[in-house]
Amino acid sequence: MRTVVVDAGHGGHDPGTSHFGLREKDLALDIARRLKQQLQAAGLSAVMTRNRDEFIPLSQRPAVANRIQADLFVSVHINANRKRSVSGIEVYYPRESVVSPSASYPPRVAPAEVALPTSTVRQILWDLVLTRSRRRAATMATGVCRAMEQQLGVPCRWVKGARFVVLREAWMPAILVEVGYVSNRQEAARLAEASYRQAIAQAIAAGILASLRDGVIRQGQEL
Ligand SMILES: [Zn+2]
Numbered sequence: 001m002r003t004v005v006v007d008a009g010h011g012g013h014d015p016g017t018s019h020f021g022l023r024e025k026d027l028a029l030d031i032a033r034r035l036k037q038q039l040q041a042a043g044l045s046a047v048m049t050r051n052r053d054e055f056i057p058l059s060q061r062p063a064v065a066n067r068i069q070a071d072l073f074v075s076v077h078i079n080a081n082r083k084r085s086v087s088g089i090e091v092y093y094p095r096e097s098v099v100s101p102s103a104s105y106p107p108r109v110a111p112a113e114v115a116l117p118t119s120t121v122r123q124i125l126w127d128l129v130l131t132r133s134r135r136r137a138a139t140m141a142t143g144v145c146r147a148m149e150q151q152l153g154v155p156c157r158w159v160k161g162a163r164f165v166v167l168r169e170a171w172m173p174a175i176l177v178e179v180g181y182v183s184n185r186q187e188a189a190r191l192a193e194a195s196y197r198q199a200i201a202q203a204i205a206a207g208i209l210a211s212l213r214d215g216v217i218r219q220g221q222e223l
Contacts, residue, residue, distance in 0.1 A: 001211065002072070003045040004067035007031035007166060009077040012055025017080035018187040023052065024078040025189055031179060034075045034201030042209055056089045057220070062170035072140070072208065073174035075166050078125035078191065080183040087184040088157040091145040092176040093137035093162030094168050132163075137173035144177060145205030152196075154180065154187075173216075177204060196215065 010016035010027040028075025032048060039046040047068065049061045065073040116168065138161070145156035167174045179200050180187040190196040 001043070002046050003047065003068060003070040004039050004072045004208065005047050005049060005068070005070045006032045006036045006039070007049040007061045007064075007073065007075040011050050011053055014055055017078060017175055017182060019080060019182045020185065020192075021189055022078075022182050022192060024076065024080075027078050027179075027182065027197065028076045029053065030194075030198050031197050031204075034076070034198050035076065035204050038201050038205035039208065040092050043207065044212075055165040056084050058165040059169055060173065061166045065174075066169075066171050071195055072172060073166070073170045073209070074204070075164075075174070076174040076204075077176060077178050079178040079181045081084055081181055082183075084183055084185065087181045087187045088155045089145055089148050089152075089180060090178040091141040091148075091159050092162040092164065092167065092178075093141040093159070094134050094170070094174055096131075096134065125174060133173045136216050137167075140173055140208065141175045143211045143216070144175060144204055144213075147207030147210065148177075148179075148200070148203040151206065152199055155166070179204075 006024070008031075010025040010028060012025075014025065016028065018024065029050070029052075033051070034048040036048055047070065048065065049064045050056050061075070062073055064070075138159070141159045145159050148154065149156040164176055165178055165194070180191055182188045182191055
């Protein structure tokens with residue numbers, strides 16, 4: 001069974017963005033819960049990084065997925081812009097970045113295979129693992145944005161690489177979905193509706209399931 005970690009952005013003393021009486025941390029948690037249900041209904045195992053209004057440091061979020069060797073990490077956020085006319089969906093995947101020398105091994109790289117790894121060897125091993133999961137994440141990000149655009153009738157603004165902590169510290173394919181702009185009056189009104197949040201969860205799940213069917217994400221990550 002494949003395992004997806006669903007991460008509701010922000011929480012606790014970090015409300016995220018707030019507009020029209022709506023707080024990002026509340027909307028993200030509600031959509032994440034619905035997404036978890038959708039994934040479970042489709043036969044996947046789904047685990048949440050938080051299931052209540054609590055603060056979780058950024059690094060601890062991908063750490064949850066790393067610890068249980070999840071197959072996919074999905075972070076849910078709500079966007080905002082000073083220009084209130086801006087609206088739409090954005091999906092991000094990890095952009096290449098230099099791995100810190102203190103980084104631990106990806107789980108599938110047995111230390112025995114490299115008796116005394118130099119930092120260069122470690123960097124190469126990391127690159128092998130991360131290049132592949134990054135490529136898969138980019139494909140999945142595109143699939144999710146497309147599914148959301150089709151099912152919600154909201155434009156997918158872009159699919160981009162980004163250096164967000166929650167993405168770059170995950171050992172498995174990781175995506176971050178900005179489901180809409182709460183600073184936009186029309187999108188805020190839709191986000192306030194439970195039925196729309198349910199539709200968002202269904203669309204994200206549909207994008208994930210389509211990528212799984214296409215073999216974008218396979219169970220485990222053999223090097
Ligand atoms: Zn956010």
